[in-house]
Amino acid sequence: MNEHDSELIRQKLINQGYIETNSEKHAEIILINTCSVRKKAEEKAIQYSRQMKNKNKTVVMLGCLAQHKGQELLSISKADIVIGTRSYEKIIDILLDFEKKGTKRAICEDLGIFQLKRRKVREGEFSSYVNIQQGCDNFCTFCVVPYTRGRETSRNAYDILEEVIELEEQGIIEITLLGQNVDSYFDGKYDFSDLLKLLEDNTKYIKRIKFTSPNPRDMTMKVIKTISNSEKLVRWIHLPLQAGSNKILRKMNRGYTKEEYIYQALTIRDLIKDVSITTDIIVGFPYETEEDFYETLDVVKNVKYDGAYMFKYSKREGTPASLFKEQVDEETKGRRLRELIENVNNYIMERRKLMLNREYEVLIEGESKKDIGYSVGKTFNNISVVVKGFFKPGTIVKGIVKEIRGHTPVLNIA
Ligand code: SF4
Numbered sequence: 001m002n003e004h005d006s007e008l009i010r011q012k013l014i015n016q017g018y019i020e021t022n023s024e025k026h027a028e029i030i031l032i033n034t035c036s037v038r039k040k041a042e043e044k045a046i047q048y049s050r051q052m053k054n055k056n057k058t059v060v061m062l063g064c065l066a067q068h069k070g071q072e073l074l075s076i077s078k079a080d081i082v083i084g085t086r087s088y089e090k091i092i093d094i095l096l097d098f099e100k101k102g103t104k105r106a107i108c109e110d111l112g113i114f115q116l117k118r119r120k121v122r123e124g125e126f127s128s129y130v131n132i133q134q135g136c137d138n139f140c141t142f143c144v145v146p147y148t149r150g151r152e153t154s155r156n157a158y159d160i161l162e163e164v165i166e167l168e169e170q171g172i173i174e175i176t177l178l179g180q181n182v183d184s185y186f187d188g189k190y191d192f193s194d195l196l197k198l199l200e201d202n203t204k205y206i207k208r209i210k211f212t213s214p215n216p217r218d219m220t221m222k223v224i225k226t227i228s229n230s231e232k233l234v235r236w237i238h239l240p241l242q243a244g245s246n247k248i249l250r251k252m253n254r255g256y257t258k259e260e261y262i263y264q265a266l267t268i269r270d271l272i273k274d275v276s277i278t279t280d281i282i283v284g285f286p287y288e289t290e291e292d293f294y295e296t297l298d299v300v301k302n303v304k305y306d307g308a309y310m311f312k313y314s315k316r317e318g319t320p321a322s323l324f325k326e327q328v329d330e331e332t333k334g335r336r337l338r339e340l341i342e343n344v345n346n347y348i349m350e351r352r353k354l355m356l357n358r359e360y361e362v363l364i365e366g367e368s369k370k371d372i373g374y375s376v377g378k379t380f381n382n383i384s385v386v387v388k389g390f391f392k393p394g395t396i397v398k399g400i401v402k403e404i405r406g407h408t409p410v411l412n413i414a
Pocket residue numbers: 136137138139140143144145146180181215
């Protein structure tokens with residue numbers, strides 16, 4: 001979401017006549033789009049802002065940290081301007097005002113969402129994010145999003161369709177729908193499944209539609225069936241688990257049990273042919289015992305993920321979990337994380353091997369940085385593969401997986 005916001009802000013500044021430079025040395029204004037999900041990301045952003053101020057740059061802090069801290073961030077980061085997640089529409093006025101008067105200010109007003117939606121596709125771009133929803137009402141006890149992105153709001157389905165049509169007319173063939181909790185999307189008429197169908201039926205050139213992220217508590221059979229019957233909806237579901245123990249899930253306020261989660265994941269595997277399921281897992285959440293941790297490993301064993309983001313619990317200021325008494329020590333968190341990664345990786349390998357000698361269509365994303373002479377792309381179930389040779393980004397190639405390198409399948413084109 002930040003990546004997408006940055007692109008929209010970038011275009012707004014360029015339209016106003018600002019010139020973009022990749023050289024930190026030559027830039028007069030530095031914009032830092034911050035993330036609050038982990039403490040380290042916040043610390044890095046603040047440190048970078050101070051460094052830039054020492055070099056006499058004008059510094060603008062954006063994103064979740066800006067929204068969360070507001071005025072306070074001006075002094076902590078020494079930034080000149082702080083703009084919250086729902087005030088981006090005002091960025092030009094604020095910059096011009098700062099250039100004239102030099103007054104430092106923080107603005108975290110709610111000007112409504114999706115203000116910066118129209119954009120021009122860059123040359124060669126074939127994939128784009130599209131905002132469908134912002135904010136979250138779930139209040140998981142470890143998460144800052146409801147405090148930084150506000151209450152959940154869904155964008156009008158026809159407004160989304162209009163943007164997608166504009167994008168495909170400019171050459172976009174893949175879209176990723178963005179929201180904090182996409183499967184609770186509801187614009188008053190269309191639910192998430194209706195929206196997916198609307199986009200599938202009314203686009204001409206879009207070949208792949210992805211979305212991120214759903215919450216297992218809101219995932220419906222209707223959405224699962226819509227994906228299974230679709231030719232454009234990518235066969236990939238990111239289903240954040242967070243923890244496997246019912247005790248920890250309750251303390252996290254996740255709204256589902258371990259059993260419900262496993263049932264849902266296995267239903268997805270049953271109904272959507274060749275689906276890949278990825279997840280997010282936190283280890284060392286307050287009160288997590290060894291037994292609780294083994295419940296998480298048990299879910300991993302049942303679901304056999306195709307990929308996972310795994311983290312040690314990080315205390316986020318202002319969240320209920322940061323006040324929980326029984327915090328887990330760092331050493332235990334580290335050990336559990338290593339064990340979890342090992343388990344998940346074994347199953348990823350098992351799943352990748354199933355791809356051997358099978359045919360896949362791959363959407364090329366660019367040159368592989370790791371494998372020289374290879375291109376990198378994604379299958380229709382969102383698995384990254386490499387293909388020998390160079391292909392233009394946005395091309396779709398077909399071939400057979402003949403080898404698995406690390407976790408990466410290698411596609412041979414006949
Ligand atoms: S559903 Fe996701 S974004 Fe919403 S509070 Fe929970 S973790 Fe945060």
